[in-house]
Structure formats: C-alpha cells, structure tokens
Amino acid sequence: MIFLPFKRLASLAALTLALTAGGLQARPVTIKRDTYGVPHVYADTTYGLFYGYGYAVAEDRLYQMEMVKRSAEGTVAQVLGGAYLATDKATRGMFDPASLHRQLTALPANDRAMFEGYAAGFNARIHAVMAQPDKLLPRQFVTAGFQPSSWSADDVAAVWVGLILNRFFSGNMELANLNLLSELQAAKGAEEGEKIYHQLRWLEDPTAPTIAAPESAASPTEAKADPGAAGLRGVSRGAALAYQAGQEARLGPVAAAGMPTASNAWVIAPKRSDQHHTVLYNGPQQGWFNPSIIYGIGLHGAGFDLTGTTPVGLPAVFFGTNGTIAWGSTVGALDTNDLYQETLAPEDMHRYRYKGVWRPMIARHEVIRVKGQVDVPFTAWATVHGPVTGWDEANHTAYALKRSWVGHEIETLMGWAHVGQARDWDGFLKQAARVSASITWFYADGRGNIGYAGLGRLPDRPANQPVQFPARGDGGMEWRGTLPFSANPKQLNPSQGYLVSWNNKTMPGLKGDGADYSHIDRVNELAAALNHKPLLSDKEIWDVDRYGALADLNHRYFVPYITQAVAGLGEGDPLRQAAARIAGWDGRLTESAVSGFYDAPGVPLFRAWLAHALERLLKADLPADVYAKYAATGYLPALSPLSAKPGSGAKLLWYALRRGQDGAPFAYDFLHGRDAQALVRDALRDAVSDLSRAQGPDMDRWRTRAVPMQFAARSVVGVPWAGEDEDKVVAPYRNRGSVSLRVTLDRQGASMCSAAAPGQSGFIAQDGKPDRHYADQLPLFTGFACKPDWLTAGEIAAHVERQEHLDDGRGG
Numbered sequence: 001m002i003f004l005p006f007k008r009l010a011s012l013a014a015l016t017l018a019l020t021a022g023g024l025q026a027r028p029v030t031i032k033r034d035t036y037g038v039p040h041v042y043a044d045t046t047y048g049l050f051y052g053y054g055y056a057v058a059e060d061r062l063y064q065m066e067m068v069k070r071s072a073e074g075t076v077a078q079v080l081g082g083a084y085l086a087t088d089k090a091t092r093g094m095f096d097p098a099s100l101h102r103q104l105t106a107l108p109a110n111d112r113a114m115f116e117g118y119a120a121g122f123n124a125r126i127h128a129v130m131a132q133p134d135k136l137l138p139r140q141f142v143t144a145g146f147q148p149s150s151w152s153a154d155d156v157a158a159v160w161v162g163l164i165l166n167r168f169f170s171g172n173m174e175l176a177n178l179n180l181l182s183e184l185q186a187a188k189g190a191e192e193g194e195k196i197y198h199q200l201r202w203l204e205d206p207t208a209p210t211i212a213a214p215e216s217a218a219s220p221t222e223a224k225a226d227p228g229a230a231g232l233r234g235v236s237r238g239a240a241l242a243y244q245a246g247q248e249a250r251l252g253p254v255a256a257a258g259m260p261t262a263s264n265a266w267v268i269a270p271k272r273s274d275q276h277h278t279v280l281y282n283g284p285q286q287g288w289f290n291p292s293i294i295y296g297i298g299l300h301g302a303g304f305d306l307t308g309t310t311p312v313g314l315p316a317v318f319f320g321t322n323g324t325i326a327w328g329s330t331v332g333a334l335d336t337n338d339l340y341q342e343t344l345a346p347e348d349m350h351r352y353r354y355k356g357v358w359r360p361m362i363a364r365h366e367v368i369r370v371k372g373q374v375d376v377p378f379t380a381w382a383t384v385h386g387p388v389t390g391w392d393e394a395n396h397t398a399y400a401l402k403r404s405w406v407g408h409e410i411e412t413l414m415g416w417a418h419v420g421q422a423r424d425w426d427g428f429l430k431q432a433a434r435v436s437a438s439i440t441w442f443y444a445d446g447r448g449n450i451g452y453a454g455l456g457r458l459p460d461r462p463a464n465q466p467v468q469f470p471a472r473g474d475g476g477m478e479w480r481g482t483l484p485f486s487a488n489p490k491q492l493n494p495s496q497g498y499l500v501s502w503n504n505k506t507m508p509g510l511k512g513d514g515a516d517y518s519h520i521d522r523v524n525e526l527a528a529a530l531n532h533k534p535l536l537s538d539k540e541i542w543d544v545d546r547y548g549a550l551a552d553l554n555h556r557y558f559v560p561y562i563t564q565a566v567a568g569l570g571e572g573d574p575l576r577q578a579a580a581r582i583a584g585w586d587g588r589l590t591e592s593a594v595s596g597f598y599d600a601p602g603v604p605l606f607r608a609w610l611a612h613a614l615e616r617l618l619k620a621d622l623p624a625d626v627y628a629k630y631a632a633t634g635y636l637p638a639l640s641p642l643s644a645k646p647g648s649g650a651k652l653l654w655y656a657l658r659r660g661q662d663g664a665p666f667a668y669d670f671l672h673g674r675d676a677q678a679l680v681r682d683a684l685r686d687a688v689s690d691l692s693r694a695q696g697p698d699m700d701r702w703r704t705r706a707v708p709m710q711f712a713a714r715s716v717v718g719v720p721w722a723g724e725d726e727d728k729v730v731a732p733y734r735n736r737g738s739v740s741l742r743v744t745l746d747r748q749g750a751s752m753c754s755a756a757a758p759g760q761s762g763f764i765a766q767d768g769k770p771d772r773h774y775a776d777q778l779p780l781f782t783g784f785a786c787k788p789d790w791l792t793a794g795e796i797a798a799h800v801e802r803q804e805h806l807d808d809g810r811g812g
Contacts (some may be wrong), residue, residue, distance in 0.1 A: 026807035029121075031056050034799045036787050037760035037773030040298035040307070046110050047117035048808040049302045050315055054121030054151070055806060057295060057313035060761040060771075062129065063140040064291045064721045065122075066148050068312050069155050071719045072162025073097070077376075078369040079146040080720070085376060087717055088368050090249035093380045094166045094387055094401075096364070100157050103410035111414055114315045115153035120809060122151045139764045140723050160314055161409045167251050167716070168286075168331055169437040173514040174339040175390060175399055177201055177468045179240035180626065181229055187623045195668040196621060199652070200630065201468060201516065202664035204509070208517035209524060211440065211452055212507040213494030226511075229469045232341055239392035243399065246389060249717065262286075262643035263330035263737065264502040265442045266526060266544060267450040270746075272497035274535040277746035280444040282319045282328030283545055283737025285643040286311060289721055290711040290728050290775075291762030294739040296754070296789070298796065299420075306420040307791050309739045309756055316417035319741050323750045323791055324423050325445040326743035330501045332438030334456040334488070335512040336404040338465075340385040340473035344396045352383055352398065355475035361388065385473060399470060404457040404482055405436035412436045425449055425492055433485040440501060443492075446745040452499050453490035454506045458483040468513045500526050502548065518651040519663055522644075525551040542742050546784045547588075549734045552603070553634060553646045554610060555587035561657050562609065565680035575681060578688050581699055582606045589706070591732040597703035598732075604695075604704040607635060608687035614649040616679055616686075617656055617670045636733060639710040644735045706732035711758055711778075721762075728758055728775065730782050740786060752789040757781035 029052040030042040037060070041052035057065060070076045074091035076084040104115060126148050129136040141147060180201065185193030203226060235243075262285030270276045286293045297317060298307040308320015319328045345351040350361045362382040367375045381388040383400040390399035405412055415434030419441075422428045428443050428451075435441075438456035443449070460480040471477040489507040491499070502523040503515075510517070529547040530536070559582060566579040585602025592599040614631045622630060634647030657676050660666030671679065688699075695702050708731035713722040739756035757778045761771035780786055790796045 026809055029055075029806040029808050030803060031806070032796055032800045032803040034790055034796065035801050036296075036776060037771070037801070038296040038298065038789070040300060040790070040796050043301045043808065045113070045117075045808070046302045047113040047120075047810065049299055049304060050114045050117035051121035051124070051808040052806060053297060053299065053313075053315065054118035054123075054156075055125045056121075056297070057118075058122045058125035058129075060763060060773075061291055061295065061313060062125070062148055062763070063138045064762050065159075065313060066141075067715070067719055067721050068159055068163055069149075069151070071715060071717065072158045072166075073155070074162075074368065076719050077371065079144065079371055081371045082373055084719065085368065085370055086249055087719065089378055090246055091162060091166070092366060092368070092378060093389070094170065094250060095158070095162050097154065097158070099407065100161060100409065101154055103407070104153055104157055107410065107414070111417075112153065114417065115156045117808065118156050118315050119151040119153050121806075122156075124806070124809065126150065134766065137766065138762075139766045139768065140720075142766055143723055144720075156315060157410060157413070159312060160316075160413050164311060164314070165405065165409055165412075165437060169405065169439075170337060170401065170403060171247075171251060171514060172337045172339050172401060174468060174470045175235060175240065175243050177513060178229060178232065178470060179235050179237075181469075182234040183237075183623055183626060188621075192668075198665070199655070199668035199670070200626075200648075202518075202667070203467060203511050205518045205664040206508065207519040207663050208505045209519075209521050209527065210505045210507050210510075211454075211499055211501045212489060212491050213496050213499070215495060226468070227464055227466050229466065231472055232469060233392075233395050233397055235397070236392050236394045239390060239394065239397075243390035250389075251717075262503060262645075264500075264523075264526060264545075264548065265328050265330050265440075266498060266500040266530060266541075267442050267444045267452070268530075268536065268541055269450050269493065269497040270448045272530075272534070272536060273541070274537050275744070275746075277744050278326075278444040278446065278448055278450055279538065279541050279745075280321075280326040280328055280442060280450075280741075280743045281541060281545065282330075282442065282739075282741045284311075284319060284329065284739060285736070286738045287641055287716050288709060288711045288738060288757075289715065290713050290726050290758050291722060292711075292738060292756050292758060294756040296756060296760055298790075300793070303421060307752060307789055308420070309741060309754060314413070314416075316413050317420050318416060319739065320420065321743045321745070321750050321752055321791065322420050322422075323446075324745075325428060325443065326745060326750065326752075327419050327422075327428065328442045328741065330440045330442075330503055332440045332454060332456055333503070333506045333510060333512060333515060334438040334454050334458060335467070336436070336438045336456045336459065338385075338402045338459065338461075338479075339389070339470040340383070340400045340402060340477075341470040342383050342385070342388075342398045342400055342473035344393075344398055346396055349391070349393060349396075349398070350381065353474055354384055359384070383473065400473065402479075404459050404479075408436040408457065425451060429453060429485075429490070432490075440506060442499065442501070444743065444745055446747050446750065448746075449493055450499060451490065451492040452501070454488050456488070458487055467511050498530055500530060502526055516648055516651060518654065520554070520557050520646050520651050520654050522548065522551070522553045522646060524556065525553065528556075538742070538744060542786070543784070545736060545740055549736045549784075550588045550590060551735070552587045552589055552606070553644060554650045555582075555585070555606060557650070557654055558606075558610070558657075559583050561676075561680055562684065565677040566684070574688050575684050577699060578605050578609075578684055582609070589732065591706040595703070596731065597705050599703075601699050601702040604691055604702045605684075605687055605699070607633065607704060608690055609684050610650065610653075612686035612690075613653055613679060613683035614647075616683055617653055618649065621668075621670055636707050638707055639729065640707070640733070641710060641712055641716070644733075709733040723764070726764075728778065730778065734781070734784075736781065740781075742786065750791055752791060753786035754789055755780035755786045 039056035074088035308317040419431040504523040711728040713726040741754040758775040
C-alpha cells in the first residue's frame with residue numbers, strides 16, 4: 001500500500017487521461033442506487049463492473065475502508081500513532097504481501113481485472129473527493145488528521161486475507177488445550193488432572209446435533225485412537241498468556257476464545273414451504289459495527305447478474321442470489337489449521353530442530369511507521385510449518401501455525417467470486433472445491449433443490465498426530481498432503497426437507513481442537529422453530545431468526561431437572577414456587593415496553609440457579625482461573641459485541657446430571673457420587689435467597705435488566721472504523737446476524753429481502769450531517785423486518801433513487 005497525497009492522485013488521473021487519449025477507449029459504467037442506497041453496477045467488461053463497484057464502496061465507506069485496509073496490512077500506527085503498534089505487529093506476523101502478489105499475478109487476466117478495476121474505481125472516487133474536500137471528504141479523516149491513501153490490486157486482496165482469512169480462519173486452540181492440561185495436572189496430579197481435562201475437553205459427543213441430516217454418513221476423518229499430548233513439552237504459564245494475548249490482537253477476543261464463533265443459516269425445500277418454493281435464510285454473525293461490516297451490492301454485466309451482501313465490500317458476494325440459485329455460509333468446523341511445537345537451540349532461539357538438523361528460521365524484516373515517533377523495526381519469523389505465533393523461551397520452544405489454505409488465498413476468493421455465476425448444484429460444487437478455508441456453504445435453487453457443503457482443504461494427517469494438542473515440529477508429524485474434495489461433507493436434498501446451522505457440528509464423527517460440540521447447542525432453538533409445523537410460510541421461515549435471537553440458550557435443557565428435583569416438596573414450598581416460575585417462563589427474552597427489564601420472574605431465577613449450580617458442581621475441583629471460565633453461564637454483559645452461545649459449564653452440568661447415560665465419554669464425576677437432585681435444589685435455594693435479599697420477598701416482582709447491544713465504531717481488534725461518537729446502542733440485545741437475508745426461488749424466478757444495520761452508507765459530512773442511508777436499516781434490525789432487494793433490470797429501474805454514469809478510464 002502506498003500513501004498518495006492529492007497531487008499524486010491528480011497525476012494518476014492525468015496518466016489515465018493520457019492513456020485514453022493515446023488510443024484506449026473508455027467503456028461506460030452505470031451505478032443505479034435503490035431507495036436504501038444499495039448500488040447496482042452495470043458494465044460490459046469485468047474491469048468496468050468492478051471499477052463501478054470500487055467507486056460505489058468508496059462513496060459509501062471511504063473512512064471505514066481506509067482503516068480496514070490499514071488493519072489488514074498492519075499500517076494503522078502510521079496514521080493513528082503508537083497505541084496501535086501491537087496491532088500492526090500482530091497483523092504483519094501473519095501476512096506475506098509477496099506471496100499475495102504472486103498469486104494475483106498468476107490469475108487469468110479476466111479474474112485479475114476484478115482487483116485492478118476495483119482499485120481503479122476506488123482511486124477515481126478518492127480523486128473526486130480530494131477535488132472537493134470541503135464537500136466530499138468524510139468528517140472522520142478531518143478529525144483523525146490524515147487523508148485517504150490510494151489503492152492497488154494488492155490492497156484489495158490484502159483486505160480479504162488480512163481482515164477475513166486471518167481473523168475468521170486462523171483460529172487454533174491447541175496451545176490453550178495443552179496449557180489447560182498442564183495446569184490441571186499441576187493442581188490435581190497427573191492422573192486425576194488428565195481425567196478432569198477429558199471431562200472438560202471431550203473429543204466427540206455423538207448426541208450433538210449435526211447439519212447433515214441422519215441419512216448422511218459422510219466424514220473426512222478416519223477412526224483412530226488419539227495419541228494426546230504424549231511426547232510434548234508442557235507450556236509455561238507466561239508463554240500461554242502471551243500466546244493468548246497475541247491471538248486476541250490478531251483475531252479479536254471472540255475468535256481467540258474458540259472456533260467456530262458465529263453465523264446461522266437454514267434452507268427449506270418446497271415440501272416444507274406452504275408456497276412450495278425453496279427458501280434460503282442466512283444470518284452471518286461477523287459482529288455488529290457502525291458502519292456495518294456488511295455491504296450490499298448488485299453486479300450486472302460481463303457474465304455476472306447477481307445481488308447480495310458481502311463483508312467490507314469484498315470483490316466477491318458472499319451471500320446472495322443470481323435469480324437461479326441462492327448461496328450463503330456459516331463459519332466452518334473442519335480443522336484446517338495445526339500448531340507445531342518447535343524445539344529451539346539452547347544458544348539461539350531463532351534456530352529449530354527439524355528432521356535431525358538445526359535449521360535457521362525464515363526472517364522477514366520490515367519497518368513499521370508510527371505517527372509522531374521514529375520508525376520501528378519489526379521481524380516476522382517462520383519455520384517450515386508457518387509463521388511463529390508464540391514463544392516459550394523457558395522451555396526452549398516456539399509455536400508455528402500451519403494452515404492448509406496458505407498459498408491458495410486468492411483461489412479461495414475466486415471460488416466465492418464465481419459461485420454467483422453457477423446455475424446448478426454441480427456448478428456450485430465446482431466453485432466450492434476451489435475454497436481452501438474452512439467454511440460451510442448453503443445452496444438453494446428454483447428447481448426445488450437444497451444442499452450444503454463443508455469446504456476447506458483437509459490435511460491428510462499422520463495417525464500419530466494429536467487432534468487437540470500441538471504437533472511435534474521435529475518432522476515426525478508432517479501432513480501427507482491434503483484430501484480430495486470428495487472427502488468433504490456435503491448433502492443434497494435431505495429427506496427431512498431442510499438443513500439448519502448455527503455453527504453446530506457439521507456431520508457425525510467430526511473432531512477438532514476448538515469446538516466443544518454437545519447435546520446442548522443453540523441450533524436446537526432454530527430446529528424447534530422449523531419443526532413447529534409441517535408447512536411454513538415465508539414469514540414463519542423469516543421468524544425462525546426471531547425465535548433464536550430472543551432465546552435463552554440454556555433454559556430448555558434444565559427445566560425438567562428443576563421440576564423433578566422439587567416434585568416431592570409441598571405446594572407452598574418456596575423452592576417449588578420458584579421452580580414453577582422457571583417452568584412457566586417460555587425461555588424467550590422479551591423486554592417490557594416500559595421498564596427496560598425482561599418481563600418474567602423466571603429469567604432472574606433461572607440465571608441465578610444456573611450460576612449457583614455451576615459453583616456447587618465445579619468450584620472445589622478446578623483451579624481458580626479454570627473455574628472462572630467454566631463457571632461463566634454464557635449470559636452477556638451490557639453492550640457486548642458477542643454472539644451468545646451456551647456456556648461450556650452448562651454442558652458440564654448436563655453431563656453430570658445425565659451421569660454418563662449418553663453424550664461424551666464420562667471421564668470424571670464432578671458430583672463425586674452426590675445426589676444430583678440435591679445439587680439442583682441447593683442451587684435453587686441459593687438463587688431464592690439471593691433474589692429475596694436483593695429484590696424483596698415477592699417472586700412475581702423479580703426481574704433482570706434487559707441487555708442492550710452496541711453497534712461499535714471500532715473493529716473487533718479495536719481499530720476505529722468511524723468517529724468516536726458513532727457507537728450506536730439498541731435494546732434489548734438480539735442474537736442476530738450482521739445481515740439477515742432471505743431468498744425465495746421457484747421456476748418463475750426469485751425474490752430477496754435483507755437488512756444490514758445500521759445502513760448502507762457510513763458517510764458523515766464535515767458539518768456533522770450523515771448520509772440519508774447512514775442508519776435507515778437500524779429500525780429493520782430492531783423490528784425483525786427486512787427491505788426488498790431488487791433483482792431484475794425492470795425491478796431495479798422502477799426503484800432507482802439516483803444514478804451515476806462513469807467511464808472506466810481504459811479500453812475493454
């Protein structure tokens with residue numbers, strides 16, 4: 001990325017004019033914006049189409065995209081100062097610009113034109129802005145004291161790799177697992193500590209709900225005994241904490257805490273629709289920000305004719321339709337990343353042992369520019385396995401991350417870019433096979449077909465490599481290559497007539513280092529709504545989102561145990577009365593219109609019961625910091641940016657109450673033979689006592705304050721995407737997607753509606769006036785509504801709010 005002031009941008013424009021005058025004929029580009037400001041770009045060349053796309057994104061999100069690019073490439077400190085130096089270092093350690101450039105150069109000319117046209121269109125808008133900065137330069141640049149920088153094709157690609165792949169697809173919990181095992185064994189002894197570890201971090205629960213319907217037995221993993229942590233060094237406490245801090249700097253706290261994180265989707269076959277058409281719903285949960293992380297776009301021409309939404313204006317539409325098929329996705333669950341424990345030479349921490357030889361690490365030396373300070377030298381280190389992401393000097397150890405998608409980043413994006421040109425399931429799978437990162441794709445078409453595929457290049461791991469722990473880096477646990485795409489899970493037209501995901505287990509037999517799949521899973525809320533009746537209307541299919549968004553994600557599993565535990569008590573007993581209020585609450589978190597509290601006494605009672613039950617079950621057996629994690633109930637604090645999930649402790653409580661009847665192997669009994677019903681009653685007694693002291697004796701007046709949610713003006717790693725005063729708070733919290741999108745299809749065509757709050761535009765003028773589409777989708781989010789998305793040329797023409805005519809500055 002090169003920072004160009006206005007004069008340099010002007011010279012670029014002059015060069016473009018000179019080339020045009022020299023014989024290249026500019027081609028027309030038209031941008032038509034609908035009544036929510038969503039641009040539809042028309043052009044007859046790929047370059048021109050993406051030129052218009054880049055121009056439109058720069059109109060709407062110039063400051064956000066500047067900071068997105070800097071976040072992706074590690075140049076935030078250059079304009080915002082030393083507070084962002086750690087963020088830049090974390091980014092640069094995982095990002096190789098030279099590899100990315102080689103991949104771009106190797107693309108066919110028509111694909112490379114996507115990146116080149118996008119960058120040229122973006123730069124054209126910057127030139128127009130700097131020609132009238134008082135009118136067109138967003139206020140955020142003035143406040144922060146710098147100007148927009150120019151874009152290249154490499155920068156467009158860097159946003160994809162640095163912001164999306166390195167955040168959503170680089171998660172790894174293997175070192176955290178090793179640290180947990182080490183800590184438990186230090187506190188409880190080797191044998192008992194290992195038993196507790198396996199109760200906390202099971203490999204597989206066969207009762208966990210899967211995306212694949214029961215008739216599918218596809219599995220990418222071979223049945224084999226897991227070797228565990230044998231032969232590995234332990235990790236020092238300081239190194240584990242430093243590694244976790246680095247993970248949070250690179251990924252943000254949500255992804256660093258465990259993968260997969262969030263997103264939901266469901267596809268409905270005609271036999272489950274009262275209109276007898278196929279329906280795709282997608283709610284990607286990539287965080288709630290202002291401006292939104294999601295951008296709406298229509299692309300029409302040069303072999304494209306699609307409408308949809310995509311993260312931060314990427315040159316590929318992640319969620320949408322071309323009128324014949326629809327596609328969407330959730331974060332994948334297939335394990336494409338492994339951490340390697342490298343043995344370091346005692347006299348030189350930058351040499352490691354591999355296949356019997358001490359090898360020097362690969363060093364990439366860079367300089368980070370910092371506003372108001374001298375330049376800071378930085379070195380990114382790597383081994384044969386990948387970038388070094390952690391150091392444990394006390395144990396002469398480093399940790400390097402190997403990812404199967406490295407070297408295939410651009411090919412992965414091209415699969416996404418061209419899926420919008422597919423016309424059927426086979427064409428869909430052809431593009432899916434190009435995707436190396438772990439993602440789950442969903443499919444629907446107008447002929448009545450629905451399906452899903454779990455994507456990602458699956459490593460062919462040796463039998464001696466552990467699933468949950470780092471691999472030894474000595475050369476004895478090397479991948480034997482990658483499995484063919486035929487090994488990936490996929491399913492077309494399940495007999496149940498639908499597929500549903502909320503980042504649950506992809507298929508039976510799935511194992512991984514990060515996800516604790518169990519019978520307790522939030523996808524059960526969505527499945528319950530889908531199974532409520534045989535035929536669903538389009539509104540009911542949309543309202544599955546409302547059902548899940550307002551669900552208490554623990555309630556349904558424990559009410560039977562609470563009810564059973566108090567069954568022998570008298571009608572007037574306070575515990576029985578409390579249990580009746582918990583059972584009488586439907587598990588929906590609805591807010592009183594007046595008070596700002598959830599409107600049922602069952603809410604505070606159940607939440608207090610769960611907290612006390614976890615304390616009584618776990619506290620005596622776990623070290624304090626481990627207990628703090630597993631005692632968390634999963635309920636969110638105020639202004640949380642997180643997508644709510646059931647707490648890990650709730651799953652442990654479920655296993656304890658079930659006493660090993662089903663689920664994961666029962667490795668350790670936290671009850672130690674105690675009566676489970678007594679624990680349930682004791683925890684309920686604790687809850688009643690707490691609430692009586694805090695809110696008085698009348699149970700019917702007990703309430704919990706409704707949690708609001710924040711559309712943050714900073715990214716997940718804390719980089720500003722807007723001004724400091726642009727956070728938006730809404731109440732109550734809704735566990736929804738960054739965008740909510742529904743496509744219906746039949747042989748007559750398709751229709752689509754969506755909502756991506758706060759709005760399409762992030763522009764605020766220097767006088768403080770926002771664009772009219774700055775926040776006009778926020779009411780849609782809070783009201784579970786959606787706006788129509790126009791798909792055909794006629795529909796778009798009938799709903800044009802304004803249009804622009806450009807030329808792409810070059811020939812075809």
